[in-house]
Amino acid sequence: MLTRSFAVATLLAAWLIAFSPEAQAQFETRAAFPITNEAPYSVVMGDFNRDGVLDVAELTYLPSGSVGVLLGNGDGTFRAGSTYSVPVAFYASTASLRHNGILDLVMGGAASDYVYVMLGNGDGTFQSPVSYPTTAASQMVGLGDFTGSGNVDIVALEGTSALGIICDCVEVLPGNGDGTFGAPISTTPVPDDVTGFAIAAGDFNDDGKLDVAVSGESFSGDQVDILLGNGNGTFTADGYYAVSGTPQSIATGYFTSDKTKLDLAVANYLGSSVSVLLGNGDGTFQQSVYYPTSFPTWVIAQDLDGDGNIDLAASNVGVPEFTKQYPPGVSVLKGNGDGTFEPGVFYRSGNKSGVNYVAAGDFNRDHRPDLALVGVSGQIITLLNTGAVTFSPTTPLGFGTQAAGTTSTARTVTLTNTGTKLLEILSIKASSDFVVKSSCAARVAPGANCTISAWFSPAKQGTKRGAIEIIDSASSKPQVIELFGTGT
Secondary structure (H helix, E strand, O other): OOOHHHHHHHHHHHHHHHOOOOOEOOEEEEEEEEOOOOEEEEEEEEOOOOOOOOEEEEEEEEOOOEEEEEEEOOOOOEEEEEEEEOOOOOOEEEEOOOOOOOOEEEEEOOOOOEEEEEOEOOOOOEOOOEEEEOOOOEEEEEEEOOOOOOOOEEEEEEEEOOOOOEEEEEEEEOEOOOOOEOOOEEEOOOOOOOEEEEEEEEOOOOOOOOEEEEEEEEOOEEEEEEEEEOOOOOEEEEEEEEOOOOEEEEEEEOOOOOOOOOEEEEEEOOOOEEEEEOEOOOOOEOOOEEEEOOOEEEEEEEOOOOOOOOEEEEEEOOOHHHOOOOOOEEEEEOEOOOOOEOOOEEEEOOOOOOEEEEEEEOOOOOOOOEEEEEEOOOEEEEEEEOOOEEEEOOOOEEEEEEOOOOOOOOEEEEEEEOOOOOEEEEEEEEOOOEEEEEOOOOEEOOOOEEEEEEEEOOOOOEEEEEEEEEEEOOOOOOEEEEEEEEEO
16 A cells, blocks of 8 residues: 555656646647636536537535536537526536436535435526435435436435534435435445545446445545445445545546456546556456646546547646646546556646646537536636647657757657648747747648657757747647757
């Protein structure tokens, strides 16, 4: 099991790696939709008005709990819908609870011993919240058929009750198929000293029954507990695995080509890393492999670049006191299809106050998954997937030290048009203290590539940061290759 000193070492290493200048290649910040309430925490995606465009329901916990619906315009922007008062809830899930194709919402009551259900009207509005009692406050909720009834059940990770009773349990509220739910069925994870932070569901032992993974903190460290589903709303403990400091969220996915073995990714907030635990297909997992990324608040697993392999995206909260050096945003870790991932590529969110959450969906109907971030100070920020241009390497170009008045040797980047249409390049230019030349013509054919070369030519002593700016037809904003060096 990891020690606290390891977590601190991981944190420091992640600062050095993840807070270096960021490279941007595939996502562009399109819009930051303001939220009138003070503190949005997370979002859930769905076509709530059934117009074929993804909408957003955002959860806000200050000044009082609420759910706000943002209706998608189909271009990566949103317009305000209805807002509903709900006792403090940090996370929500969505599904059609009544088998009618209309999406409903379920939220955990983080400050009360209830979960809340809002039935959708199919036009982007919802009915008033209906509460269902639980043993304690719900840290997080999920949806799935945990009882074998064919209906959607609620699974809730419970913490401490309003009376101070510590549950630290997983509860299933059986669905009746009409949007109502029965009394909770409770399972206590082991060891019983674990305080749960996050939960995720999946069939980890390939027996057709939903299982859950619970991340949390025990007296001896941070871990993920595996609870195998019995098919009746109860679970059997099946071991635990070490992760790093404060595991905030869990994502499931098939990170290898074996679709019988479900894998896990865990966002370790204070550990400044993402843990990847590969499944063995029998309910057990391999030990964590750590990928540095700064202060991840949420992680999702999805094929973001269309190559058939699952990628990871982790929201990075940022450091408000050092926004220029350590900005908030999202890191995308490209999957290799064998259970390993490339180092994260960082994309700025464009705000200064921090990022709580990341979600994925096709917001502009171009059949590519885009990203949505939740800004701490009150924005839903969308990053559209340009999908047609990649750079190799994706990391910034570092030139080390160079005497003022002289020019370094060249560093090169390969640009590839991964789209199906001609890529038109309008301009390529570098900021001062750097020189750029390119073999790229005005048009790059689908599947073709070209080379961009850069030199560092500092006029004066000191650390120099700059960028190559590429204006092309793949994006409405410039693509950027970051550059840095020190003049001596």
